[in-house]
Amino acid sequence: MSAKLVRETSFDVSLITKLLIISSAILIFFALGASAQEMGAKAFESKCFSCHNIGGGDKQGPDLKGLTDRRTLPWIEEFTKAPLAMSKKDPIAAELFTKYAPTIMPDQPLAPDEFEAIIELIKNLSSKNEMFTPAGAKLYRAIQPGDIDGGWRYFTGQTKFENGGVACNSCHTVNNVGRLGGGTLGPDLTAANIKYRDPELILILQNPNFPTMTEMFRDHKLNDEEIVQLFAYLQNSKAENPHAPIVATAASGATDPKFLAVGFAITILSLFGLNFIWRKRHKGVRADIVRRSKI
Ligand code: HEC
Ligand code: HEC
Numbered sequence: 001m002s003a004k005l006v007r008e009t010s011f012d013v014s015l016i017t018k019l020l021i022i023s024s025a026i027l028i029f030f031a032l033g034a035s036a037q038e039m040g041a042k043a044f045e046s047k048c049f050s051c052h053n054i055g056g057g058d059k060q061g062p063d064l065k066g067l068t069d070r071r072t073l074p075w076i077e078e079f080t081k082a083p084l085a086m087s088k089k090d091p092i093a094a095e096l097f098t099k100y101a102p103t104i105m106p107d108q109p110l111a112p113d114e115f116e117a118i119i120e121l122i123k124n125l126s127s128k129n130e131m132f133t134p135a136g137a138k139l140y141r142a143i144q145p146g147d148i149d150g151g152w153r154y155f156t157g158q159t160k161f162e163n164g165g166v167a168c169n170s171c172h173t174v175n176n177v178g179r180l181g182g183g184t185l186g187p188d189l190t191a192a193n194i195k196y197r198d199p200e201l202i203l204i205l206q207n208p209n210f211p212t213m214t215e216m217f218r219d220h221k222l223n224d225e226e227i228v229q230l231f232a233y234l235q236n237s238k239a240e241n242p243h244a245p246i247v248a249t250a251a252s253g254a255t256d257p258k259f260l261a262v263g264f265a266i267t268i269l270s271l272f273g274l275n276f277i278w279r280k281r282h283k284g285v286r287a288d289i290v291r292r293s294k295i
């Protein structure tokens with residue numbers, strides 16, 4: 001069909017056509033490769049990073065750097081699916097459970113491609129001796145001086161959360177915030193910034209991974225602005241060094257090159273699509289292409 005299309009045009013565009021199609025195909029190929037890597041990083045960030053580093057040392061769970069050198073793939077797969085069940089029959093798993101008690105790794109029902117992507121990520125970073133740094137755990141803008149005070153207002157409920165979340169001091173305290181101190185259901189957060197590193201703390205604010213808080217904030221997520229201010233407030237309350245300077249985490253302004261590549265490829269393909277529609281005015285095809293170009 002495309003050959004016919006080219007022959008019918010009044011000037012010869014077949015070479016340009018071919019070049020453009022080839023270059024779009026190349027761009028899409030790279031974009032897909034990048035998205036497999038991205039899938040591993042995303043899955044690891046949202047499902048594993050709160051307890052595991054890759055290369056950053058042990059946290060609630062062991063550092064997963066070099067995992068594939070010390071365990072076989074079937075072992076890792078079985079363990080990840082059902083750690084507790086495995087600890088009852090496998091001596092290595094049992095040992096890990098003793099060492100990391102009382103934290104118990106929750107069962108992780110991963111899709112096969114997700115599991116593979118995580119394994120690839122672990123292998124890749126381990127072999128390059130690199131550390132996993134979560135991409136999403138960034139503030140959307142840099143911290144400004146007023147943010148500490150703004151965060152305190154959110155923390156104590158003087159400013160309401162946009163999505164209706166409960167004020168933090170109903171369950172937490174920071175340096176005995178408020179005259180009467182805050183709540184005691186959750187831990188004292190005065191030293192939260194010592195216990196967690198910046199990206200971990202940002203991730204907790206984005207997506208609290210503790211049973212009580214997950215429940216409370218599932219339908220009442222903090223917005224980006226609230227996260228910046230709360231982070232500034234918590235970061236400023238380091239117990240051992242209350243006057244530590246605020247180090248702003250750079251907001252990520254750069255555009256992911258992948259999006260540019262995909263955008264470019266889609267533009268080129270749409271141009272072909274439009275060209276085709278205008279020439280033929282074939283209703284069925286048109287509807288189909290329009291539908292597809294709206295993904
Ligand atoms: C709530 C914390 C938590 C989360 C979330 C978590 N883990 Fe774990 N993980 C642990 C703990 C703790 C251990 C040690 C065994 C135990 O006590 O359960 C562990 C052990 C492991 C081990 C064995 C490590 C070794 O050295 O043999 C693997 C593999 C593992 N986790 C993979 C994962 C993957 C993959 C994810 C995400 C899909 C994940 N874990 C999410 C806490 C967690
Ligand atoms: C309904 C009570 C409740 C509210 C409201 C609440 N939290 Fe929590 N939070 C908890 C509990 C309980 C924990 C301890 C983890 C657990 O569930 O076992 C916790 C843990 C944390 C931790 C990790 C502390 C540590 O030492 O590991 C941080 C940080 C945190 N909360 C921040 C906040 C912030 C910021 C807010 C307000 C936006 C907030 N929480 C609102 C109950 C609450």
